[in-house]
Amino acid sequence: MASENKFQLHLPSALGVEKVAMDFAAAVAKTMNFPADRVDDLKTAVAEACINAIEHGNKMDASTKIGISLTVDEGRLQVAVHDEGGGIGQITTPNIESQIEGKTDTRGWGIFLMKSLMDEVTFESTPEGNVVKLIIHLEK
Amino acid sequence: MANDPEISTRQKGDVSVIDIKGDVTATTGQPIEDAYHSVTAAGTKKILMAFAADCYINSGGIAILIGILSASKKKGQAVRMTGLTAHFQKIFAMVGLTKYTQIHPSEDAALKDF
Numbered sequence: 001m002a003s004e005n006k007f008q009l010h011l012p013s014a015l016g017v018e019k020v021a022m023d024f025a026a027a028v029a030k031t032m033n034f035p036a037d038r039v040d041d042l043k044t045a046v047a048e049a050c051i052n053a054i055e056h057g058n059k060m061d062a063s064t065k066i067g068i069s070l071t072v073d074e075g076r077l078q079v080a081v082h083d084e085g086g087g088i089g090q091i092t093t094p095n096i097e098s099q100i101e102g103k104t105d106t107r108g109w110g111i112f113l114m115k116s117l118m119d120e121v122t123f124e125s126t127p128e129g130n131v132v133k134l135i136i137h138l139e140k
Numbered sequence: 141m142a143n144d145p146e147i148s149t150r151q152k153g154d155v156s157v158i159d160i161k162g163d164v165t166a167t168t169g170q171p172i173e174d175a176y177h178s179v180t181a182a183g184t185k186k187i188l189m190a191f192a193a194d195c196y197i198n199s200g201g202i203a204i205l206i207g208i209l210s211a212s213k214k215k216g217q218a219v220r221m222t223g224l225t226a227h228f229q230k231i232f233a234m235v236g237l238t239k240y241t242q243i244h245p246s247e248d249a250a251l252k253d254f
Contacts, residue, residue, distance in 0.1 A: 015167055019196065040227040047198050096236035099206050100213060106206040107166070109199040109235060116234050 005072040010065045011050075013058040013083075018050035021068045025079050028070050032077060034138060041117040042079070042136055048110035049081040049132045057083025057130045075138040084129040091123070143196065147171040149179055152251055156184040160223075161192040166200025176208045180215065186254045187212065190247055191223035202235055209240045220250040 009024050011017040022043040029039045050066055058064040067082035094108040114121050120135035145162035156179035160172060179187060189205075191197075212219045222244045224232065229243050244250035 015165070018198075037227065040225075044198070044227070044231065051198060051200070096206065096239065100210045100240055102210055102214075106203040106210070107200065109202050113199060113231065113234070117231075 007070040007072075009068045011068070013054045013061055013064045013066060015051065015054060015060075017066075018047040018054070021050045021066075021081070022047050024068060025070060025077075028072065029077055029136070032072065032138065034077070034136070038136060042077070042134070045114045045117045045121075045134050045136075046079055046081070048113050049079070049134060052110050052132070053081050053083035053085075053130065057085030059085065077136050079134045079136075081132045081134070082129055086125070086130075144168060145171050147175045149175050152188070152247075154184070155186040155188050155251055155254055156182070157188045157190055157247070159190045159192075160195060162195065164191075164195055164197040164201030164204065166198075166203065169201060169204035172204055173208065176211070180211075180217070185217050187217055187219045188247065188250050188254075189219065189221045190250075191221065191228075193223060193225060195223075195228070197228055197231075202231075202237070205237065206235075209237065213240065218254055220244060220253055222247050222250045 007028060009021065011020055025046045026039050026043050029042050053066040054060060058066065064084045069080040071078040091111055093112060095104065098104045099106045114134060118134045119137050122133045124131045143162045145160060145164065145168050148159045150157050158175045158179065162168065164172065209219060219241045221241055224243055232238055232243060242253055244253060
């Protein structure tokens with residue numbers, strides 16, 4: 001925990017820990033009176049950001065950690081997911097038709113879901129690693 | 141941390157029902173694929189995937205389901221889904237899965253749709 005409106009959590013880079021981050025973000029969102037469907041949206045987006053950080057940022061390296069920082073502002077919640085990895089590669093939008101036809105890999109929906117479910121999503125690469133910021137507003 | 145899936149299959153007339161409980165993710169998806177291959181090997185052309193209400197489904201799990209829908213399309217199988225929460229129904233529609241399967245509010249409704 002940090003200042004009054006900022007909350008932080010650090011987790012090992014292991015698939016499955018995203019559930020801890022989901023519940024953490026959901027608990028804060030509920031105290032802000034986000035409706036249940038928006039809390040579900042947030043949980044999925046947080047899970048996908050954590051999975052990307054673990055798989056692509058930290059390359060599943062168990063010695064690394066991911067950080068989750070929640071910042072509460074009036075009517076707005078920001079969730080920043082940090083990893084220790086290098087730059088984010090090109091972000092492409094998956095295509096269901098191509099995947100069903102077997103022409104492309106069926107994975108790659110995480111960023112699509114984050115962007116579809118959140119009000120704002122940003123990606124930054126810093127010398128310390130990547131940061132994905134998910135922002136959700138009470139008034140959508 | 142993963143909640144290993146509990147997968148089982150049963151027959152309802154000529155429909156093979158795959159019951160899915162637990163996590164549907166890239167790391168837990170194998171039993172679901174195994175169940176699909178099992179009912180396919182038995183010759184079924186109608187498959188109902190019945191999800192428990194508390195299933196956790198992430199993008200890796202969606203990839204598993206796309207793979208199953210891809211295989212079923214090639215084999216001429218019809219796939220229906222039920223048990224999904226409103227949240228996951230929305231996500232499946234966003235991704236486009238609903239172009240290749242129908243989601244029903246109940247098992248009975250899904251069975252009648254084949």
